[in-house]
Amino acid sequence: MSEATLEPSEQAIREEVRAWVEANWNPDASLLAWRNKLIDSGWGCAAWPKEWHGRGLTISLGDAVDDELRKAGAVSVAKTGVRMLAAATILEHGDDMHKGTFLRRLLTGEDTWCQLFSEPGSGSDLAGLTTRADFDGDNWILNGQKVWTTSAHHAQYGMVLTRTNWDVPKHQGMSYFLIDMEQPGVEVRPLRQMNGHASFNEIFFTDAKIAPEFMLNKEGNGWKVAMTTLAHERRLADGIRSWGRGEKGQGRIYEELQTEVASVMEPYKWYPQRAGRVDLLIERAKATGKYDDPTVRQAIAKVLMMAKAAEWTGRRVKAANALGRPPGPEGSLGKLAGSQVARLAAQAHTLIAGNDALLTGEDGALGGIISEILVSTPAESIAGGTDEIQRNIISERGLGLPKEPRTDVDRPFREVPRNTVS
């Protein structure tokens, strides 16, 4: 980077952050007090606009700021979880009232958010949703059901995508609202999964109310707003993995943080098993003696091959991005590779476990970790876009193959055949 550039240099920014942290960091402060101070300083979300708690820095300089905070052991603002999807969406589509009402409390961690998009009747086909919002002259009245909602049981607010017009094609009849979850018309029920965990919820709306000013963007523009939220979902997934790391120490603030992390991480505690636990394969094969069986080694090799090749593909994409090269189709493959790795890993773990694969919990292999792998990996090829949808995206956008003819987008949504479940 040339020295004449107007953008402050990364080095200068890092030094400024270090000095600020040194002067202000206090591990015995309350989490809330510290975060408010961090938000006031603009260092908590340095890549956000100056008028909204940030410093208007580029994403990469913002990352450098976070890196300095981490190095100093300073706790960050509540930057992960679904709340950051809400923040990104509000920053892009919200007005000053929305930003003023929600952003600070979201960053302090006082407010938890949930995303209310998927429905029992519309999974892959999100735009086919049927939760309705009708205007009664004062408020929008919500009726319908959402599903796969993380954190809803302790969320104060939700981002909800609804149908407000049934007489236009499906993508044009949706509107996007910010909803108060703590009201009588909203019922939250945990949804138990096949692996016994209940990481998600079902939400039932019965005449729930939303004041008109809590619509984001305009009536009928809900799909566009939802695309903003979804575009940030990938980055959220990365954020979850690093959540709570490096922020350990002595003092009141760390204790409060631990409680917060435990609550945020609760739904995700089985996610390592969902991905297949490739890291355990060789170690387990040796411990059980199955390492000597060439068929087991074949199974392990198939997992390692795909897992390493997928990792290297990710590195290739990153390296090409860093050089400013245009993205190729290889950038869209990670999800599909991940679900195949998980499936192959479950097969290999089954071979290694032998008869212990019949058992679970404390009677199961490795204190139940292995059985949790076996009954969690099916989620990998469904959650966040099924393998089949991924293949459509890859073949249409990556390879340029034609779309399948559709019968649902050229007519009013009212006339589109749909599930009776709703």
Next chain:
Amino acid sequence: MQFTFTDEQEEFRLIVRRFMDDKSPSTEVRKLMDSEAGYDPAVWQQLSEELGLPGIHIPEAYGGQGFGFVELCIVLEEMGRALLCAPYFSATALAATSIIHAGTEEQKLSLLPDIATGKTLATLAFNESSDNWSPDDTALTATATDNGFLLNGEKSYVVDGHIADLLIVVARTPGSTGSDGLSLFTLPGNGDGIDRRLLKSLDPTRKLAQIEFKQAPATLLGELNTGAETLPHILDLAAIALASEMVGGAQKMLSSAIDYAQLRMQFGRLIGSFQAIKHKCADMLLDVELAKSSAYYAAAAATDNTDDLPAVASLSKAYASDTYMKSAAECLQIHGGIGFTWENDTHLYFKRAKSSEVFLGDPNYHRDQLVLRWENQA
């Protein structure tokens, strides 16, 4: 570790690609695969003189271009994509690599310059009739006499062995077993006591020979009985080189399948609009890109000579073998009946995929090696 190609390497790839597009259209491939020599000397001369490809990874001190293994792999990927018929894999990937890693300084100075200019066609003969691609099964012996070493035995599946001017042969000291007592020897292809027979190969673009040695006088390459140290590394590098060639062919099969899916109409629409076809293509892309990443990583590991090289060599060979074979089979399937005809080019790649799958060890062999070697580097 390098995860992407430099601008210079990308430019180099384009130059090689243009050359291959120009010199190795399928009409040429079909002509040459039916010839006994299996290559066009005029094209060989051009790729040697104009592009210096045979010496690409040979150090400048020995008359080569002095590039790394990554550049060699770029060349091989492009050759694989164009199915070039030329004694390149044998001379450069196998023979030159063997001399670079096993030869004495004097031998490098005397042997490599003529390989680098394309004047000497050379190959490595190490496999015999067994299914095992590990050199430990070598039976061919090298007996020390007052007049030097004499080779006795037989080699098979020797790439371009019928035309090579220089043979590099793996032999064992009489009485030794396993990896002990293995050495490399050189001898002229038309030397005394050598009987060469061109085999009828399933993949006619890869010529294979059987070579019988009867009291054939040979020169020791490097040190006696050190094959256990040099050969595994040479074969790892050969596996990586072959993986690179294979991903080029696999990419060609993917492109060909996509092209056809965007051309062929059935039931009133392009077949590429059916999910049955487009999902196949998405899976092909996944495998091809992951196989490429493995081959590229392995090539970079070869350049840096990293600790994980043996494991990733096997990984890249296994991944590329599976992927090339699958891509060729799926490309053929997407073409339907026309894909099974002699006139359609898919079978040329299908056969190259099959020969590459088996050559230098099949995927099961390399998968096993991968796991066993994974532990050794950890």
